[in-house]
Amino acid sequence: MERCIYCNSIMFGENETKRDKSYNFFNTCPTCKSIYEGTKDKNDKVLKSRWWNSQKQQFESANNY
Numbered sequence: 001m002e003r004c005i006y007c008n009s010i011m012f013g014e015n016e017t018k019r020d021k022s023y024n025f026f027n028t029c030p031t032c033k034s035i036y037e038g039t040k041d042k043n044d045k046v047l048k049s050r051w052w053n054s055q056k057q058q059f060e061s062a063n064n065y
Helices: none
Strands: 012-017 023-029 035-040 044-054 059-060
Touching: none
Parallel strands: none
Antiparallel strands: 012 023, 023 035, 035 044, 044 059
């Protein structure tokens, strides 16, 4: 379960398995329409990710939070 960093709502999520045993994830916030996407390894460690700030209409690095 992922929470939105902008409004703290529970996000809806989907996963896509890749060949190298990692997977892509995509989470959307039903309240503020922000997006959190990236790649995790098989142990759920985030390898890379970014946030879509719906108010600013731009992507932001997840490392800022």
